Structure formats: C-alpha cells, structure tokens
Amino acid sequence: MDKKGILIVVSGFSGAGKGTIMKELLKKYDNYALSVSATTRKPRPGEEEGIAYFFKTTDEFEKMIAKDELIEYAKYVDNYYGTPRMYVTEQLEAGKDVILEIEIQGALKVKEKFPDTLLLFITPPTVSELRRRLVNRGTETMEVIEGRLGRAKEEAEGMDRYDYLIINDKLDECVEEVHRIIEGEHRRSFRNQEFIENMKRELKGE
Amino acid sequence: MDKKGILIVVSGFSGAGKGTIMKELLKKYDNYALSVSATTRKPRPGEEEGIAYFFKTTDEFEKMIAKDELIEYAKYVDNYYGTPRMYVTEQLEAGKDVILEIEIQGALKVKEKFPDTLLLFITPPTVSELRRRLVNRGTETMEVIEGRLGRAKEEAEGMDRYDYLIINDKLDECVEEVHRIIEGEHRRSFRNQEFIENMKRELKGE
Numbered sequence: 001m002d003k004k005g006i007l008i009v010v011s012g013f014s015g016a017g018k019g020t021i022m023k024e025l026l027k028k029y030d031n032y033a034l035s036v037s038a039t040t041r042k043p044r045p046g047e048e049e050g051i052a053y054f055f056k057t058t059d060e061f062e063k064m065i066a067k068d069e070l071i072e073y074a075k076y077v078d079n080y081y082g083t084p085r086m087y088v089t090e091q092l093e094a095g096k097d098v099i100l101e102i103e104i105q106g107a108l109k110v111k112e113k114f115p116d117t118l119l120l121f122i123t124p125p126t127v128s129e130l131r132r133r134l135v136n137r138g139t140e141t142m143e144v145i146e147g148r149l150g151r152a153k154e155e156a157e158g159m160d161r162y163d164y165l166i167i168n169d170k171l172d173e174c175v176e177e178v179h180r181i182i183e184g185e186h187r188r189s190f191r192n193q194e195f196i197e198n199m200k201r202e203l204k205g206e
Numbered sequence: 207m208d209k210k211g212i213l214i215v216v217s218g219f220s221g222a223g224k225g226t227i228m229k230e231l232l233k234k235y236d237n238y239a240l241s242v243s244a245t246t247r248k249p250r251p252g253e254e255e256g257i258a259y260f261f262k263t264t265d266e267f268e269k270m271i272a273k274d275e276l277i278e279y280a281k282y283v284d285n286y287y288g289t290p291r292m293y294v295t296e297q298l299e300a301g302k303d304v305i306l307e308i309e310i311q312g313a314l315k316v317k318e319k320f321p322d323t324l325l326l327f328i329t330p331p332t333v334s335e336l337r338r339r340l341v342n343r344g345t346e347t348m349e350v351i352e353g354r355l356g357r358a359k360e361e362a363e364g365m366d367r368y369d370y371l372i373i374n375d376k377l378d379e380c381v382e383e384v385h386r387i388i389e390g391e392h393r394r395s396f397r398n399q400e401f402i403e404n405m406k407r408e409l410k411g412e
Contacts, residue, residue, distance in 0.1 A: 121395070127408040149409070156406045164393045165401065181390040187370045187383070189327070195371065200362045202333040203355070 005033075005092040006185055007114055008099045009107040012122030013155055014148050015133035017168045018101055021122060024175045025099075033091040035100045038064065041079035054084065072102070072109040083110070097182055104158040111161075118185055120178065121162035125169045211239075211298040212391055213320055214305045215313040218328030219361055220354050221339035223374045224307055227328060230381045231305075239297040241306045244270065247285035260290065278308070278315040289316070303388055310364040317367075324391055326384065327368035331375045 012018045026032050038054040040061050049055055056064070061080045064070050073082030083100055091098045100110065111117045124130045134148045159165065164181055168174045189196065218224045232238050244260040246267050255261055262270070267286045270276050279288025289306055297304045306316065317323045330336045340354045365371065370387055374380045395402065 123405070127405050130405070130409075153406075153409045156402070156409050159402045159405070160395050160399070162395050164390070165395050165398050166393060177390075177393070180386045181393060184370070184383075184387040184390040187372060187387060189366050189368050189371050192371050193366070196362070196365045199329070199333050199336070199365070200359075203336075203359045203362050 003095055004191075005031075005094070005096045005098055006182060006191070007088065007092060007110070007117045008097055008120060008182065009110055009117055010099055010101050010120045010122060011103055011107050011155070011158075011162070012120075012166075012168075013124065013130055013134075013152050015130070016122040016124055017171065017174070018122050020171060021166075021168065021175055021178060022099055022101060024171065025178060028175065029179060031095070031097055033087075033096040033098045035083055035088055035091075035098055037081055037102070038070070038073075038084050039079060039081045041081075056080075071100075071113060072106045074106055104155060104161070108158075108161060116191065118164075118182070119162040120164050120166055120181070121159055122166045122168050122174075123159070125167045209301055210397075211237075211300070211302045211304055212388065212397070213294065213298060213316070213323045214303055214326060214388065215316055215323055216305055216307050216326045216328060217310055217313050217361070217364075217368070218326075218372075218374075219330065219336055219340075219358050221336070222328040222330055223377065223380070224328050226377060227372075227374065227381055227384060228305060228307060230377065231384060234381065235385060237301070237303055239293075239302040239304045241289055241294055241297075241304055243287055243308075244276070244279075244290050245285060245287045247287075262286075277306075277319060278312045280312060310361060310367070314364075314367060322397065324370075324388070325368040326370050326372055326387070327365055328372045328374050328380075329365070331373050 010018055010022060022034060026034055036050060036054060038056050038061060040056055040058050043049070043052070043055050047053065058080065061082070064082070064084070065073060069085050070082040071085050071088060073080055083102065083106070088098050088100075100106075102110070107119055111119060124133055130152065134152060135145055166174060166178055166181070185191065216224055216228060228240060232240055242256060242260060244262050244267060246262055246264050249255070249258070249261050253259065264286065267288070270288070270290070271279060275291055276288040277291050277294060279286055289308065289312070294304050294306075306312075308316070313325055317325060330339055336358065340358060341351055372380060372384055372387070391397065
C-alpha cells in the first residue's frame with residue numbers, strides 16, 4: 001500500500017500541549033520526522049541550530065524565498081519564519097510522515113500547495129479548560145493573557161478548516177489517538193491510487 | 207465531542223471477508239449496529255426473519271418504496287433488496303455506528319443522500335490473492351467463477367469512490383484497523399461542528 005509519507009500540519013490553541021504531544025509521538029514511533037523551521041530571529045539561550053530552528057540572516061532568508069526553497073513563510077513583527085522544502089520532500093520520499101508545527105495561516109498555505117496534507121488541530125477538552133490554561137499560568141501579565149485570548153479567538157475561527165480535532169485530555173491517550181488517526185489516513189483511497197490502478201489493470205487482464 | 211453515530215457502508219470484493227470482519231467487529235465492540243436488509247427473495251433454510259433479512263412480499267416492498275421507508279434499494283434478477291430507514295436512524299440517534307453491508311451502487315446512493323456516510327472498501331492484499339480467492343474455492347463451476355471475476359472488475363472501477371481501502375490480510379489486525387479508522391472518523395472536524403461552534407461562541411464572550 002501507500003509507501004510515501006504523509007505531510008502533517010499540527011496547529012492548536014496556545015496551551016493545548018502540541019509540543020509535548022509531538023515530542024512523545026517522535027519518541028514512541030519511528031515513522032515520524034519533525035520539520036525544523038527557518039527563522040531570522042535571534043537564537044534564545046539553549047536554542048540549537050538545526051534543532052530549535054535554522055537561524056538565518058534576513059538576506060539569507062529572502063534568498064530562500066526567491067529560490068522557492070520554502071513551502072510556506074510568514075513575517076511576525078520583524079522576523080521571518082518558514083518551512084524549508086528540502087528536508088520535507090526528502091523525508092516524505094523516504095516514507096516518513098513529516099510533521100510541521102505551524103499556525104493556521106501557514107497551515108492553509110501548505111494545504112493549498114499540497115492538497116494531500118493532513119491538518120490536525122489540538123484543543124483542550126472544554127472551553128473552560130482552554131480558558132483556565134490561557135489565564136491561569138500564574139506569572140503572565142494581563143497583556144500576555146489578553147494576547148493569548150485574542151489569538152485563541154482567531155484560531156477558533158479556523159478550526160473547521162482542519163481535517164481532525166484532537167482533544168488533549170490525557171497526554172498518553174492523545175498521543176495514541178494522533179498516531180492511530182495518521183495510520184488510518186494511510187488507508188485513504190486517494191493516498192492509494194497506485195494500488196487501485198494496479199488492481200484494475202490486472203483484473204482487466206483476466 | 208461527536209455523540210451521534212456514523213453511518214458506515216462496507217463493500218468489497220467477493221471473498222474479501224467482509225462478513226467475517228463485521229461479525230468480529232460486532233462481537234468485540236458494543237458501539238456498532240448492523241443494519242438488516244429487506245428483500246422479496248424467499249428465505250433459504252436457516253435464514254431467520256430480522257436476522258438474515260426482513261422478508262417481504264413484492265407488494266409490501268413496493269409500499270415501502272412509495273413511503274420512502276428505504277434509504278436505498280435495488281432489484282437483482284427478480285428480487286428487491288433494500289435498507290429500511292427506521293432502524294438506521296434510530297441507532298444513529300442512539301449514538302451507534304451503523305454498518306450497512308451493501309454493494310457499490312447502493313453505497314453511492316446512500317452517500318448521495320447522507321454525505322457524511324463513511325465508505326469502506328475491503329480488499330485482499332494483492333491482486334494474485336484476490337484471484338486465488340475468486341478462483342480457488344474448489345467447488346464452483348466455471349460460470350460462477352467467471353461471474354465473480356466480472357463483478358470484481360466492476361467493483362474495482364468503483365474503489366476510488368470509497369473513503370478508505372481496508373486490506374484484509376490477517377483477520378484480527380483487519381478488525382482492529384477498521385475499528386480504529388471509525389474511531390478516528392469521530393474526530394473529523396465536520397463531525398464536530400457543535401463543539402467548534404460552542405468554542406467560538408464562548409471565546410467571543412471573553
């Protein structure tokens with residue numbers, strides 16, 4: 001069946017636990033590859049080149065744009081963020097399911113370019129739990145909390161553009177659920193055109 | 207999340223093991239309900255009313271058609287076969303995933319009427335295995351085998367109209383795979399509009 005990897009975009013509310021789920025998924029199963037973004041923002045302490053990000057100058061980044069070396073990119077405040085194409089295509093060809101952890105605008109751009117992309121949206125189980133996670137982290141200023149609520153409102157508007165909603169209630173179960181959904185996606189007919197064509201052809205020869 | 211059941215149509219090549227898979231699925235998990243067809247053909251020895259089929263006279267069946275009491279129906283040779291609507295809608299409302307085991311023409315009619323229907327196609331793992339199962343049952347006449355091959359050719363033409371291809375290689379694994387795919391489908395965004403709308407509304411109220 002389907003030997004090529006699936007391109008997977010994971011988005012979700014701030015505090016939904018995307019990062020943790022992805023880390024667990026990669027630890028537990030070896031069919032996944034996590035795409036690393038390129039950015040022009042300065043590395044923070046502890047952020048390693050090629051692990052947290054590929055750190056680029058603005059000039060380098062704009063050359064990557066010009067050469068179409070990015071699947072998608074965006075500018076936030078004064079910094080570029082984008083997904084380098086080469087790693088993604090190499091890993092897909094090698095049969096890995098490649099995960100991009102990006103927000104909705106990027107997700108929709110990727111889906112437009114690669115219609116077979118699988119879009120997953122991670123959410124806490126209830127609105128009140130989302131609110132609790134957004135507000136009650138303790139240390140943040142009101143400004144940060146307001147910013148998060150504002151972003152959550154925008155993100156919620158895009159939820160139905162995603163293929164699946166993943167409820168992050170219990171981490172272990174959630175990781176399993178994501179894995180099973182992706183396994184199931186490998187069985188989609190449109191991802192198995194070769195198998196279907198082969199079967200049609202051979203049956204015609206009978 | 208999604209509380210309503212999913213309407214599932216299962217089709218597949220003769221000899222692919224549909225019946226056995228469905229039987230195991232129903233034995234193992236209690237969220238499924240198997241729809242029983244109505245037919246005008248005579249009961250065969252051992253076929254019980256309401257289990258194998260609902261046996262109807264032609265007159266009764268045509269009244270069901272006239273009253274729109276069937277989700278889909280078709281005539282083969284001189285007999286009608288169809289899916290009574292009431293059982294299906296009752297079970298869906300009760301939160302059961304309802305399985306119809308019907309062939310492609312019926313499957314497409316159901317999908318047209320109920321676009322959220324999940325279409326599963328069961329197939330042996332390879333063309334040669336399909337051929338083996340079609341030909342090598344031992345007792346059948348050449349006429350029966352030819353008939354099966356002809357049907358398989360037709361069925362193969364419709365494979366890509368189905369949502370998923372299920373490979374029946376090992377029965378236990380196949381049953382698990384079907385169950386997981388259906389579980390995953392419950393997480394589809396379009397099946398969780400209420401959850402999404404609720405989240406949007408409550409976030410707007412912030």
